[in-house]
Amino acid sequence: MAIRSDSYSSTAEVVAVSRHLLRGQTTFNSTTAPTGTEVIKFIDRASGALNVALRVRGLTTPVTNTTSKLDLDNWVTGKAAEFVELTLRGAGSREKEGTSRFRFLSGLAKDAKAFVEMNSLGWIRLGVTEANRMSDGLAFTGATVQKDRADPDDTTLEQPMFKRGKFDA
Amino acid sequence: MAGYKAGEARILVLVQALTNFSADTATIGDWMVLKSGKSTKGAYAVLKPGSFADEPMTMTTYRFDWETIIEVWHQWYNQLSDAENLQALEDRVQEIIDGLQKYRKTGDTGDTVLHSEVSKGDLANEIFNKEGGLEWIMQEVTLEWSEEIAPAFAE
Numbered sequence: 001m002a003i004r005s006d007s008y009s010s011t012a013e014v015v016a017v018s019r020h021l022l023r024g025q026t027t028f029n030s031t032t033a034p035t036g037t038e039v040i041k042f043i044d045r046a047s048g049a050l051n052v053a054l055r056v057r058g059l060t061t062p063v064t065n066t067t068s069k070l071d072l073d074n075w076v077t078g079k080a081a082e083f084v085e086l087t088l089r090g091a092g093s094r095e096k097e098g099t100s101r102f103r104f105l106s107g108l109a110k111d112a113k114a115f116v117e118m119n120s121l122g123w124i125r126l127g128v129t130e131a132n133r134m135s136d137g138l139a140f141t142g143a144t145v146q147k148d149r150a151d152p153d154d155t156t157l158e159q160p161m162f163k164r165g166k167f168d169a
Numbered sequence: 170m171a172g173y174k175a176g177e178a179r180i181l182v183l184v185q186a187l188t189n190f191s192a193d194t195a196t197i198g199d200w201m202v203l204k205s206g207k208s209t210k211g212a213y214a215v216l217k218p219g220s221f222a223d224e225p226m227t228m229t230t231y232r233f234d235w236e237t238i239i240e241v242w243h244q245w246y247n248q249l250s251d252a253e254n255l256q257a258l259e260d261r262v263q264e265i266i267d268g269l270q271k272y273r274k275t276g277d278t279g280d281t282v283l284h285s286e287v288s289k290g291d292l293a294n295e296i297f298n299k300e301g302g303l304e305w306i307m308q309e310v311t312l313e314w315s316e317e318i319a320p321a322f323a324e
Contacts (some may be wrong), residue, residue: 022206023246033247089247089302 003040006062007047008069009076012041017077018084034087042083046076046108053112057120058132068123075115079108171281171318173235179275180237180312184214187268188299189261203242203305204284211244212261219311226317232283234315241310245303258293258306265310266290275314285314 003010015027022028028036050072051061063069082104124130151157177197184195193207195214202213219236226232243258266287269275274282289311296305 019206020204020244023211023244024207024209084297086296086300087247088300088304089245090300 001037001040003043004047006051007044007076008050008072009043009047009074010082011036011043013073013077014039014043014080014084016146019079021084021088033065034084038087039084040142042080043076046079046083046112049079049108050076050115052109053116054120055131056113057116058130058134058135058136059120059123060129060131061126063123065123065127065128068128071119071123075112079111171279171316172256173218173221173233176275176277176282176314176316177218177237179277180239180269180314181216183272183276184216184239184265187264189264190214202284203244209245210257210261211246212244212257213244214261214265215240215242218324223318229322230317232315232318234313234317236303237312237314239269239310239312240307241265242305242307244305254291254303255306256307262290262308262310269310275312277316281316283315283317285312287311287314295316 011027015022018028021032021034023032025032026041028034030036034042047062054061054063063072086104120128151160180196181195187195189210189212190209191207193205194202194212195216196202197216200215202215217238217240219238221233221235223231223233234318241258241262243254243261245254245255249257269285269287271278275285282306287310291309291311293306293308295303296307298304
């Protein structure tokens with residue numbers, strides 16, 4: 001089983017920070033705890049939360065810009081490694097609200113959203129494309145969004161002093 | 170060759186030769202081995218110096234009594250029951266004791282070591298992770314060994 005094509009990071013990157021659980025194996029596999037299949041699912045789940053947050057922000061997923069992807073790979077590696085650590089024993093069988101284990105599982109989407117909000121402008125400036133710009137929601141009826149016009153950069157034509165979307169990127 | 174370091178190196182060789190330990194899982198003072206994941210049994214041994222004392226034997230020779238402490242670590246494994254995990258530590262500790270007791274001179278062929286024996290063990294310590302779950306259990310085994318040292322006097 002391989003990680004999804006739209007996922008970030010890799011099992012090798014998670015192994016690099018979780019090596020102490022390998023029990024003599026070179027990677028997570030059917031004999032380890034967690035198993036290799038479980039680790040792949042951890043990566044996919046964290047990537048899924050991240051892709052959803054990216055789409056909420058209007059960015060094209062999966063992100064392929066090589067510099068921005070390093071950032072995303074790193075986030076998913078960290079979250080997958082946290083998943084792996086959660087397979088270790090806790091203090092008891094019952095998880096209560098307020099424990100870090102509970103917070104992690106319930107807060108994954110919120111963490112992804114905060115991560116995307118914090119870095120999206122940088123990713124856009126590095127070349128990540130926006131499928132849906134925030135300014136699209138402000139388009140007037142009958143008026144073409146500036147970026148969709150045929151002449152937004154035609155300097156032979158008079159251009160507006162102000163246009164929608166200037167603060168998007 | 171005499172001295173603590175040489176003796177400790179001999180003891181390490183004996184530990185690494187045991188069935189469930191190896192050069193990858195038994196070290197002198199390298200606790201990073203616990204992060205290596207290289208033991209199929211989750212068992213590691215880390216050697217460190219204990220106390221020592223010396224006693225004059227003759228006008229020119231001394232007997233040094235050294236202690237080498239072997240920390241025997243077992244990683245608490247989710248796929249085993251609590252009892253099985255504890256027994257695994259006990260098995261590894263016994264393996265170390267049996268392996269070292271075979272050698273009355275720590276394998277020294279230079280005839281400086283007078284005697285060695287496993288003298289004591291400490292309580293098994295539980296090491297918890299940040300969630301409060303058991304992650305490791307560790308017990309110290311102390312090997313006492315003595316050797317005759319003849320200093321090169323400068324006065």
